[in-house]
Amino acid sequence: MSGRSARAIAAVAAALTLGSVVTASASSGPTLVKDIDPGSGGSDPSAFVKFSSNLAFFAANDATHGRELWKTDGSSGGTAMVKDIRPGADGSVPGELAVLGGQLLFSADDGTHGLEIWKSNGTAGGTTMVKDINPGPDGSDAEGVTAFDGNVYFDARDATHGDELWKSDGTAAGTQMVKDIDPGSTGSAPYSFEIAGGKLFFAANDASDGRELWTTDGTAAGTKMVRNIDPGSASSNPQDLHAFGGDVYFAAQDATHGNELWKSDGTSAGTTMVKDIRGGQKGSNPNLQVVVGGNLYMIATDASSGEQVWRTDGTSGGTVQVSDIDPGPNASVRPPVVTMGSKLYFSAFTAGHGDELWRNSGSIGSGLLLKDIWPGPDNSEPVGLRVVGSTLLFTAIDPTHGQELWRTDGTKSGTRLVKDLVPGTGSSDAFVEFPLAGAALLSARTASKGEELYTYTP
DSSP: OOOHHHHHHHTTTOOOOOOSOOOOOTTTOOEEEEOSSTTTTBOOOEEEEEEETTEEEEEEEOSSSOEEEEEESSSSTTOEEEEOSSTTTTBOOOEEEEEETTEEEEEEEOSSSOEEEEEESSSSTTOEEEEOSSTTTTBOOOEEEEEETTEEEEEEEETTTEEEEEEESSSSTTOEEEEOSSTTTTBOOOEEEEEETTEEEEEEEOSSSOEEEEEESSSSTTOEEEEOSSOTTOOOOOEEEEEETTEEEEEEEETTTEEEEEEESSSSTTEEEEEOSSTTTTBOOOEEEEEETTEEEEEEEETTTEEEEEEESSSSTTOEEOOOSSSSTTOEEEEEEEEETTEEEEEEEETTTEEEEEEEOSSTTOOEEEEOSSOSSSOOOOEEEEEETTEEEEEEEETTTEEEEEEESSSSTTOEEEEOSSOSSOOOOOEEEEEETTEEEEEEEETTTEEEEEEEOO
16 A cells, blocks of 8 residues: 555655745654544555645545545645545546646546546646547556656657657647657657756667667657667666766666666767676676765675675776675665765665664775664664755664664764654654655554654754
């Protein structure tokens, strides 16, 4: 019910600044914003996105209307359903939320047209379907909605072209397929959109060249494969696209090097492997994380050190390992890697301490275990790392309190449980959704209310 795994990948990139919020003091811990689904069922709030300085949209289920589009200013009175798009208990299941100018673009299913692109200005009357891209009840299943240069770009499906690249300016006339990259009913299935250097990059499969890196300027003629990294019909499968220094960095594989770190300026000549981190065909499987100063940090694997934090300045010589957690091939750093001040924070597994929270200053030998939250080799499994002001919030498990909200100021003594929302070994699974104006909105579950929306000020 919670969809927590998807929200954990999404939590790396979400950020929000709101005003007029009702917050709790640090001493009292999280407080309930609104009991959207009264009783023990819970509304399972998710898919948060900033709309303006004092408004956010999200999806929630109040049991009567099903999962629908909601809005909040962080207060109980300012938290309300926007529109019952699909009347009844099934709900329209809004997702893929993106802000374009003064409107929200998202996908929803009204029960008649299937999953299509909708828009909203925050009112029921201003919430309408943009276009029935795939007429009938099946829907176009719009995914990857990304705002770029006055439009949103996304993957959508129709019966003739399959899954292809579409764009929309929020009007029916301005919603159109950009290019039929793989002619026929299968489609190129574009995904992993990222803006870098004034260009929109994505991965797509044109059938003859496999799944490779593409770029678009919004026209058919300007939508081109950048480079066939793994020549022939094999796929390099670009993924984890991340903007850095005017280029896009990503993980891609070829038959010689396996899955390694690449970068591109949008030209074939300017698309190169940054470094063969792990020699041979196994590849280092880089997982790109965060840009700090003049470096891009990632998690990568080499033959001798296991999964560690690495950084790159875009050159082979400047691509180096910066963490050495539990030396040897079995170490495992887990995403996300976040920054607070000048330090990196992440979860890492060691044989002696299990999966715990670590701090690193960006150089080898600077790793510090902040706290062995679950003492010994068991795992506290820190997840959902979110920086709010000068405090890092995260969710972790200990044998006394279960899975609850924790905080740290970057010191051992300042790493502590915020509040045991479900007293004893039961768990609230408290999870920070996004930071706002020095506070945080989070979801948490209790026996009496289920999973609902809370607020907390560190």
